[in-house]
Amino acid sequence: MSGELRDNRGRGDAEWGLPPIHPEGRKYGIIAVAIALVVLLIFDWELLGWPLLALSAGVFAFFRDPERVVPQGDRLLVSPADGLVSLIALVPPPAEMQHATEDGGPGLGTEPVMRISIFMSVFDVHINRSPIAGTIRRIVYMPGRFMNADLDKASEENERQHVLIQSTDGKTIGFTQIAGLVARRIVPFIKPGDIVAAGQRVGLIRFGSRVDVYLPVGTEPKVLLGQRVIAGETVLAEIGTAGLLEGVSQ
Structure with a gap:
């Protein structure tokens, strides 16, 4: 339900x-x-x-x-999308996310942060979910191209929608919905000022695409390159924690 x-510890029902x-x-x-x-x-x-x-x-x-069963915790950042972790890189945030929001909320700044890119094939669930609980501070739609969303430059050249969320403790998380080769429309379920729960449905991208997540400064991923993640369930990071994680493909 x-x-x-x-x-x-076994509380609840599963079917x-x-x-x-x-x-x-x-x-x-x-x-x-x-x-x-x-x-x-x-x-x-x-x-x-x-x-x-x-x-x-x-x-x-x-x-x-x-x-989806969403892990609860003020510092947990859950995946906004189903798919494959295709890129992990230290990059400057997009310009649309850097500066303060119109209502005075903080932006992501200009300092490089960890970006996790999640590629969604046409076989994945395409409902996107909020990575944290908080208030939607900014939504910026950017028209663009429809190249393969798995390419790094898709973050800057493809049709995309940037979203800034400010958590209850003041941390700001950014994520970007990016259209791909087949995707032709990003459909939002939210607007600036909305208060969302972690794992809440916030939109979808039709027919194959990608979502980029920008972690706060001083936070590193708890997922590995090539790992498959589940929207609203997989913990991408714990805010304020960093450290090398290694995995073996087998």
């Missing part, structure tokens, strides 16, 4: 079930099914109709919106 408290489809995607699935049925039943083109029907099932699956 959504909102139920669960812990590592398997088919994930619901987000309302944003239902219309696309219905359109895909309608086209497939027209091809099958009216034109009797089975060679094309059955693959289209299978494709419509894939459209519904793309917009699936499973529940």
Whole structure:
């Protein structure tokens, strides 16, 4: 049940079930099914109709919106996206995130910080979630290109949307939703001034994309390059902690 408290000592309930489809995607699935049925039943083109029907099932699956069990902790920063940790680098924050917000909230500054890039393929869940609890201080949409989101330069050249969140203890976290080769629209569920919980749904990117997370100064990742992460569940970092972590691919 959504909102139920669960812990590592067995409190709460767990059961398997088919994930619901987000309302944003239902219309696309219905359109895909309608086209497939027209091809099958009216034109009797089975060679094309059955693959289209299978494709419509894939459209519904793309917009699936499973529940997630979000770790609780003021200093924990959870993944905003499902996908592969494709890049980890020390970089200056984007210019749109550097300066103070219009309501006086702090920006990320100009000092280089750790950026974690999470690549989402068309097979991943594409609902994005807030990495921390806090207040949305800024949302900046930037038009751009639609190159492969796995490339480092996609952070500066692709269509993207920057989001600044200020946590309850005053720390500012930035993340960027980046459109990719197939993605053609970033859909926000939030606006400046909204108060969000850690792991709360904040938007989606249609059909393959990437999310960059900018950690506060003095914070380093608790995930490894090449690791798969789950939105709202995987802890990306603990604010204020740093240290080398190593992993072995096997």
